[in-house]
Amino acid sequence: MASSGVPHFHNDPGVREIHVGSREFMCIGATPPFDHPHIFIDMGSGDEAICSYCGTLYKFKQSLADGQAEPESCLWHDQAA
Numbered sequence: 001m002a003s004s005g006v007p008h009f010h011n012d013p014g015v016r017e018i019h020v021g022s023r024e025f026m027c028i029g030a031t032p033p034f035d036h037p038h039i040f041i042d043m044g045s046g047d048e049a050i051c052s053y054c055g056t057l058y059k060f061k062q063s064l065a066d067g068q069a070e071p072e073s074c075l076w077h078d079q080a081a
Contacts (some may be wrong), residue, residue: 007067008038008076009058017057018074021064027051028076 008026009018023043029036029051036053043049048059061070069075 006040007069008078009056009069009074010035010076011054011056011074013071013073015071015074017059019059019061019064019070021061021068022066023060025058027054027056027058029054029056031076 006024006026007020007022008028009020010028010031011018012030023046024041026038026040027036028038039051039053041049041051041058043058043060046060048057050057064070067075
């Protein structure tokens with residue numbers, strides 16, 4: 001769940017890439033109830049990663065704070081948390 005402190009991102013807008021300020025995060029594919037299994041992604045020292053489930057390309061952007069995304073709408077907020 002997003003309340004664990006690990007940011008969760010989705011690609012409902014269908015963009016080519018999502019810029020993130022976190023190197024460790026979860027990809028959920030789409031917002032619930034259309035989400036895929038939540039995949040933990042760790043970029044390590046790299047600057048990009050692809051979700052092995054949905055193929056979304058994530059790129060690290062140093063100017064973003066931890067847990068932020070561009071586009072901003074790709075950050076998932078668990079309403080139940």
